[in-house]
Amino acid sequence: MAVEGTTGRVTRRRVRTRANLLDAAFSVFAAKGFGHVSIEEVCEAAGYSRGAFYSNFSSLDELFFALYRERADLIAEQVSGALALDGPGLDVPATVDRVTDVLLLDRDWLLVKTDFLVHAARDPDVAHSLLEHRARLRQAIADRLGRARGHTALPAVLGGTDGAARAVVAAYDGVTTQLLLDRDVEHARAWLKQLLTALLTDGSGTPDHRQY
Numbered sequence: 001m002a003v004e005g006t007t008g009r010v011t012r013r014r015v016r017t018r019a020n021l022l023d024a025a026f027s028v029f030a031a032k033g034f035g036h037v038s039i040e041e042v043c044e045a046a047g048y049s050r051g052a053f054y055s056n057f058s059s060l061d062e063l064f065f066a067l068y069r070e071r072a073d074l075i076a077e078q079v080s081g082a083l084a085l086d087g088p089g090l091d092v093p094a095t096v097d098r099v100t101d102v103l104l105l106d107r108d109w110l111l112v113k114t115d116f117l118v119h120a121a122r123d124p125d126v127a128h129s130l131l132e133h134r135a136r137l138r139q140a141i142a143d144r145l146g147r148a149r150g151h152t153a154l155p156a157v158l159g160g161t162d163g164a165a166r167a168v169v170a171a172y173d174g175v176t177t178q179l180l181l182d183r184d185v186e187h188a189r190a191w192l193k194q195l196l197t198a199l200l201t202d203g204s205g206t207p208d209h210r211q212y
Helices: 002-032 039-046 050-054 060-083 092-102 107-121 124-147 161-182 185-200
Strands: none
Touching (some): 002 039, 002 050, 002 060, 039 050, 039 060, 060 092, 107 124, 107 161, 161 185
16 A cells, blocks of 8 residues: 555656646747757756656657647637537527637747747648647537538538638637737737637628528
8 A cells, every 4th residue: 555655646746747847848938939948948947857857758849749739639628618518509609709718819828839830840740740639629610510500501602511610720820820919819819709700600790591
């Protein structure tokens, strides 16, 4: 029992150490950019030694990817959770309000995400992981739109649920790029609501109930 108790304490401590390293790395990456950060800087920000770092991550790349995946999965969960609250029909304005209210629009995260995107553009393996995440996010949106088939129609120009999901992700990308430059979170959230509502309805905020 003593061995099991010790193992449990070690495991909990390691989980806490890993979480603290990720939190510290997030702050350092957001402030300086991925390509300008060293392992020593992450360790100093977290208050740990290099040994603690290497007991959790083999490299700065691995830490960076773990950080991205953690935040990206959070966004996917936020979107999926907000989309799951409707009945069979889709009240587009209400759903858009819920999604944009919970969606992570944090400039520091967007800085880290942009670094990851640039990194992925130069590394096919990283790009593959990023594309997988984006595909999961689009699928969650497409699945919800698909459940509304027969109850709520989409503008025909979007070409169905997959096209609509791609349009939603593209709108988010565009609004967050603007947010990086103007730093206005409230305006970004309001504009995203307007843009998504216009994309998924006839433009007036009232869904088109023709069958698709």
